[in-house]
Amino acid sequence: MFNNTLRILLLLLATALLSKFSITALNPYLATQLFSSEGAYSLWWGLRLDMTAATALATPVILLLLVIHLGGSRPSLVKPLLFVAGLWLILTTTADAIYMLEAGRHVTFEVFTGSGLEQGLIATALTTYIAQTLTGLGLTLLLAVAIWKLPLGATPGQVSQPHAARKARWPAAAGLLLVWLAVTATAVRGGWSDAPQSPMSAYKIGDPNQAALAWNAPYAITYYLTKGKKRAAQQQTPPPSSQDMALLAEYLRSHHQQALELPTKQANVLIVLLESWPAADLASYAQSIPGAAPPSAAPYFDSLRQQSLTTNALYADGYRTVEGMFASFCSFPNPIGGGVAGTQLQGADYYCLPRLLKEQGFDTHFIQGSGKGIVGSFAQSLGFTHSYGKSDYDFAGTENYWGYMDDDIYRFTLDKLASLTGPYLVTVNTGTTHDTYLPSEDDYIFGKENRAALRRNVIHSADGALQRFLTRLPEVLTEPTLVVLMADHTASVEPNDLERNAIPFLMFATDGSVPTQTRPISAGQLDIAPTIIDWLGGQVPWFTGQSLLAEQYNGFAHYSDGQTVHWIEGKHLVQFNATAIDLEHSSTTCFEIANNGLALTPDSCANEDYGNMLRRAQAYTRYTQSLLFAGKTRDFAELLSKTTEQ
Known part of the structure; x- marks a missing residue:
């Protein structure tokens, strides 16, 4: 019995380690680190998380083994359940690795936000991440063979032993069960010398890159599924101090x-x-990148940018559509390392741009070409009255794995705009660039040799659809209209400097009330809602960004990656650990930003300007995170005002 238990545990642990190593080796951004001394240390450090996953998944198998042992049946009957446990290790590791490449971070509470998108996710894995998918399949076959040959034999004569002999085995079985439960509790808790661990304990290694290797996806996904979506989002920052409040x-x-x-x-x-x-x-953004830059993937957007209000750079506050929506519509940062949608935070009383305009008589609509899913429901929780997905389209069109592509999404939008009398707020979430599929081989003008080429192909196609849409837009507009074009986030982008968060942006008004200008500033999605409300003649004190129409821009850009916060002011970037309780332990790094808003040059944090930036960034992050998790974002300005009066 003991030997069988040990074999089961070792097999699952080996499956977890082999899956992590094999799948991580296919990540071009982690492979180099994986085969280094730091990588070896990261894997060793993460072994406690791997053991947690292995013991937790082995527990139901061991319990079944005990029942079979006491009943006198053959131990090999546990093999189907053992295969399911091992398969879970492989599937979750593979899915997490693909999500890491797409969104730039591991899966946490997002296991609850993909409802209705399974078909698109599977199609993406099969078409874009073939190497990871095939590796997962190979590991599954290897697991099946290993379990088939696993020697889980019965003690000679065990099956035919009489009832009295089987009853005599109860004390030994009970003792083994108690030992196993103690081992499992210790592994899941992460020992007994500190607070119980969670998947985020991987970041205790002290370096985000090493934490990415130490991370155990099966444990993380199982943990948040067990916790439940109402408890998945966790505040990472300490509360703001009185000094933080005064400084802010x-x-x-x-x-x-x-x-x-x-x-x-x-x-x-x-x-x-x-x-x-x-x-x-x-x-228009990357032209000053060193080396021979390829032709622009969006020449129309480049030309339109010269005729609009834009900024030198604009940075996304997150890596998913719902995160870009929250930052842009609410002018408030997302939870550190995650988002609001699908968690307990989504039900808080946020007073964002769609809701505010709806209460002032604006007709609010959110349009997308895929299933409404979490994006559509989240849009409505922010104040959009109407949400449309592919099931609402009354015509056949061209679809990729996610739904309708941009020309048809814009067709639906034009029809909807023609039926509205205004005033209205309409947001369109495009779909062509949600996939790498294009209808014709002639559309792959950049080739298919790598992910960058595939990404540029679909952007070029989407750029053409955008031109056709804006050309027809005047036909359905009867009142002055502010048009804002902005990416929600990036995807499948190499983590070079700021490329993963730098997004295109421009805006113009059909009545000419927005100046044609490229403002020499580094802005963020937090500035979008204040700019729109400013153009409409209003002002919202709890919006934490600043209007891009203001004569003197004194804003910033903000985003987080794991527990690391990135804070940008002008041509300077400060990175720090959001969980640090003081400046000394914040693991600060500093950079100077190139004129293109993308390239970074390491700089000394001893510079006084960086020190001031860091203090502002920490104060802002702690304060806004505390308000966010308390559901009191509307108190942002009021509490600061009280601080000033004291």
Whole structure:
């Protein structure tokens, strides 16, 4: 019995380790580190998490083994359940690795936010990440063979032993069960010398890159499924100190007023979320990147940018559509390392742009070409009255694995706009760039040799659809309309400098009320809602960004990756650990940003400017995270005002 238990545990642990190593080796950004001394240490450090996953999944197998042992049946009857446990290790590791390449981080509570998207996710794995998929299949076959040959033999004569002999085995079985439960509890808890561990304990290794190797996907996914979606989001930051509040109040005093000013302009707002567009693929952003840059993937957007209000750079606050939506519509940062949608935070009383405009008589609509899923429901939780997905389209069109492509999404949008009288807020989430599929081989003008080429192909196709849409747009507009074009996030982008978060952005008004200008600033998605409300003649004190129409821009860009916060002011970037309780332990790194808003040059954090940035960034992050998790984002300016009065 003991030998069988040990064999089961070792097999599952070996499956976890082999899956992690094999799948991670296919990640071009982690492979080099994997085969290094740091990588070896990371794997060793993460062994405690691997043991947690192995023991937790082995427990039901061991319990079944005990029942079989006491009943006198053959131990090999546990093999089907053992295969299911091993298969879970392989599937979750593979899925997490693919998600890491797509979104730039591991799966945590997002296991609850993919409902209705399974077909698209599977298609993406089979078409874009073939190596990972085939490796997962190979590991599954290897597991099946290993279990088939695993010697789980019965003690000679065990099956034919009489009832009395089987009853005599109860004390030994009970003792083994108690030992096993103690081992499992210790492994899941992560020992007894500290607070119980969680999947985020991987970051205790002290380096985000090493944490990526130490991470155990089966444990993380199982953990959050067990915890439940209402408990998945966790605050990572300490509460703000009185010094944080005073510093932040002084910093934001110049452009944050205390009174809510409702919009006075009866006009329309049209926002197009350019799914997954990275600024690095556009010549107007990347033209100054060293080396021979390929032709722009979006020449129309480049030309339109010269006729619009834009910024030198704009950075996404997250890596998923729902995260870009929250930052842009609510002007508030996402939870550190994650998002609001699908967690307990989604039900909080946020007062974001769609809700505010809806209460002022605006007709609010959210349009996408895929299934409505979490994105559509999240849009409605932010204040959009109407949400449309592919099931609402009354015509046949061209579809990829996710749903309708951009030309048909824009066709649906034009029909909807023609039926509205205004004022309205309409947001369109595009779909062509959600996949690598294009209808004709002639559309693959950049080839198919790598992911970058595939990404640029679909962006070029989407750029053409955008041109056709904006050409027809005047036909359905009867009132002045503000048009905002902006990516929600990037995807499948190499983690070079700021390329993963730099997104294209421009805006113009059909009545000419927005100046044609490229503002020499580094802005963020937090600035979008304040800019729109400013154009409409209003002001919202709990929006934490700043209007891009302000004469003196004094804003910043913000985003987080794991527990690391990135804070940008002008041409400077500060990175720090959000969980640090003081400056000394914040693991700060500093960079100077190139003129293209993409390339970084390491700089000394001893510079006083970086020190001031770090203190502002820490104060802002702690304060906003505390409000976010308390569901009191509307108190942002009011509490700062009280701090100033004291």
